[in-house]
Amino acid sequence: MTRAGTGRGHSRDDVARAALRILDEYGLPDLTMRRLAATLEVQPSALYWHFPSKQSLLAELSDRIVEPSADTIAPGADWAAHLTAHAFALRDALLAHRDGAEVVASTIALGLGSSAARDRLGEAIILGGFDEVTVRRATATLLHFILGHVSHEQQKMQYDSLGVRGGEPGGAIGDAPQAEFAFGVDLLVNGLRSRLPDAVP
């Protein structure tokens, strides 16, 4: 489908894969078109034959980063368990690549990239029998939380590894990110639960 290895030069897939490697090894700030070109041993201008802009390349990376989260099954569980499973699957997918959350967040902010991640979260909420508007709004809320949380988590990883922390003005040290994430998802799921038709007021 991606049509690789046909001729002499690089394919679009080659470029995307090289970009993903730079991202993983050096991070988003070091993923420049010039550096990418250098590792492929071409001129920077050559990249513009494969992608019309850097943002479109990042959108492609965004799709590749999110993709693995599609292989998630919460067998026979209720909507809340489904939703939680998908939220964690998305987090795992974002964490699998350096600065993954930032790449995906910026792509979504620009209205680019596929809507696969959002769709999956939305489908899980639909299982709860909520109306269309609620589904859309709850999906947006959850997505903002996930991207915001993982972004923050990855930023901290970066600065911790550099030993340059700015004194995190947010309370006691530690508090495992995974537990914080679980808390946030739980908060949203419970908020949603309280909107169920048969919820106790």
Add this chain to the structure above:
Amino acid sequence: MTRAGTGRGHSRDDVARAALRILDEYGLPDLTMRRLAATLEVQPSALYWHFPSKQSLLAELSDRIVEPSADTIAPGADWAAHLTAHAFALRDALLAHRDGAEVVASTIALGLGSSAARDRLGEAIILGGFDEVTVRRATATLLHFILGHVSHEQQKMQYDSLGVRGGEPGGAIGDAPQAEFAFGVDLLVNGLRSRLPDAVP
């Protein structure tokens, strides 16, 4: 307090105010050190006498953007009303400056700037009588939602005004941002409510 107009040249306050004007008129991508220097009629290098880096300048702007949200009073109301009021006040403060949410989000991500906004949200949650861990986690969740939502909102404003929308893959058009925001806050408040000692299971 900021010691302005003492001598012949510009004060730190002058620089920050000029930067905020560029931000409001042209947006964050156009807020460059070189452009800022030009409007102040100095060389770019002169700015580094006032701020050690562009990020530290953005941290100062972040504090100024958030500041107005301090003047919020929810008289005699319960913790949930307090929290909602503070969330909306923060949103208003972010919306008052072009790309305000992005400036604040990036500053927080780097562990820079004051923690005033986060502190205010945290204090409102404390009123509910939650334990320390819950307060910290809920604050982080709410902050991620607010910054993520308003960021997205402002990005859309920008691209709508340019007519370059990428086809928003998120559902029906419209759905007033204010209503979406209120929904998200409500979701989180209700989720928090369900954690109250005397909550019905």
Add this chain to the structure above:
DNA sequence: ACCTGAACACCGTTCAAGT
């Protein structure tokens, strides 16, 4: 189909030196 070469119009930051 894929790339080169050269250019355009920019960036943030440093640093010795000036007043």
Add this chain to the structure above:
DNA sequence: ACCTGAACACCGTTCAAGT
């Protein structure tokens, strides 16, 4: 206390031309 001048080491993107 505040700024200049000059440099360093970069950016993304365009476009005619080459194979």
